[in-house]
């Protein structure tokens with residue numbers, strides 16, 4: 001049965017993490033994986049998450065099945081968070097999923113059912129798992145221009161020239177905030193333009209929100225999504241709580257679709273739940289219980305959003321220090337692009353070969369496409385990182 005199956009491509013991030021941990025040099029900087037670490041290089045366990053976990057343990061809840069749609073109170077509370085407590089025209093159907101990844105897959109399955117000829121447009125570049133998930137769902141994909149590799153800024157003209165040519169069979173996958181891997185910002189004007197284009201060309205916007213609170217704040221980071229939600233008739237949204245609650249391994253997320261009628265919304269919700277039902281039957285509930293407890297307990301919600309603000313301040317500080325160091329060591333302001341961006345990630349203007357040189361010669365580990373996780377840079381290593389990058393990219 002399995003003798004002739006092809007081996008899948010290996011996972012770049014997992015491979016690089018392994019290479020970095022096997023690197024026996026005393027000095028190395030691992031900026032590969034997309035998790036937020038504390039100053040001791042440990043994945044941060046937020047205080048609010050710890051307290052919610054303890055509250056739940058004390059309450060002695062049982063571990064019964066939650067149903068394929070998941071816990072609808074959690075789904076509603078997360079929807080309110082993601083939409084910054086604003087209401088939108090139309091009907092939103094939602095289900096709990098295993099992470100944002102599960103949410104994306106549920107949405108793609110429903111798109112495939114609704115229109116097998118749909119094509120999913122992803123930004124070039126995009127999050128490493130977007131394209132494999134689209135392929136696994138049996139849908140076609142293409143890339144729209146996003147980053148200008150010379151300036152490392154948004155290729156605004158390229159992006160809009162492409163989007164304005166799309167039509168009703170097209171789905172445009174956008175990142176709600178903090179684009180992974182580029183960190184590039186879409187302004188409120190860009191979001192308005194996207195929303196209006198969706199209305200005039202009838203492409204479906206599919207927004208992946210995985211970093212709410214990592215750019216300018218919980219409410220501010222919802223602004224782009226709200227602009228689209230208030231303009232278009234239909235919208236798909238997948239949400240990850242992995243990063244902003246730091247509950248990566250608990251697999252906490254959701255999928256939502258905005259529809260013009262209640263009837264459509266109910267059918268869509270039932271179909272969204274089929275992905276869970278036919279893959280793992282019901283979504284995992286431990287992490288969703290924690291997130292729900294935080295969102296419905298005012299003191300915990302405040303504790304959590306304060307912690308998130310501190311993360312945000314720290315990342316902004318790293319961006320500023322990195323830019324200052326690049327200015328100092330390069331004598332120019334090319335790397336100021338890092339300051340105009342948002343979230344945990346930035347891309348270095350380096351080829352795959354140069355990223356490999358950084359690993360081999362300097363023990364600096366980033367992804368092949370140049371992505372580095374800023375939140376993982378120890379402050380004392382900023383100068384080392386900057387001089388290594390300059391040595392490799394400007395040799």
Ligand code: PLP
Nearest residue numbers: 034099100101127180210240242
């Ligand atoms: N979407 C984006 C844009 C991401 O960057 C990530 C993780 O890196 C995910 C989704 C995956 O989220 P989750 O771990 O909740 O499945």
